[in-house]
Amino acid sequence: MRDNNQKYNNMKKVSIFLVAVAIIAAFTAARGTIVAVPTANGVITMTTAARGVRLVVAGTGSATIDWGDGSQPQTVELGFDEIIHGYSNATPRTVTISGADITGLDCAGNELTALDVSRNTALEIMYCFGNHWKHCIVTKTR
Numbered sequence: 001m002r003d004n005n006q007k008y009n010n011m012k013k014v015s016i017f018l019v020a021v022a023i024i025a026a027f028t029a030a031r032g033t034i035v036a037v038p039t040a041n042g043v044i045t046m047t048t049a050a051r052g053v054r055l056v057v058a059g060t061g062s063a064t065i066d067w068g069d070g071s072q073p074q075t076v077e078l079g080f081d082e083i084i085h086g087y088s089n090a091t092p093r094t095v096t097i098s099g100a101d102i103t104g105l106d107c108a109g110n111e112l113t114a115l116d117v118s119r120n121t122a123l124e125i126m127y128c129f130g131n132h133w134k135h136c137i138v139t140k141t142r
Contacts, residue, residue: 041121042100046107047114052086053095056106059122063099078102107131 042063057063059078066073067085076083078099087093092113097105104125107115112131117123 041119042098042102043119044097044102044105044123045114045116046095046097046110046112047092048095048110048112049090049092050087050111051090052084053107053110055083055097055110056080056104057083057097057099057102058104058106058125059099059101060103061099061101063097063102066096066098068093068095 053067055065057065057076057078058080062075062077064073064075065083065085067087069087074083074085078101094114101122102120103122105117105123106127108127109130112128113133115128115131115133117126
């Protein structure tokens, strides 16, 4: 009887050890995934299904705009000039603007359904009325 109890206790210890190893492996894998996520600064994303987008992107330096339609990304000087891009059809696409010194954004009237400015810490002012919001992510940028 004592041998059975000892075998049971040994099996219990082995089971606990294996569960602990599995939990540690899961946390290690998750930790690696979290660390691998890029935290790019100065990135703005927006989703639209409009046939065209009109933007004003202000700041200093330049920014790159990926229009989300497979066309070559466009590099623009930051200022107060209107930037217009047309699409051949009205399918949903994500526009990504990358630039470390973007301080202003006018994306009003673009039929946006989502806007994320949480990764742009330099942003000071934004005009985004006249859109069709489903998601808008804004965190304290300064």
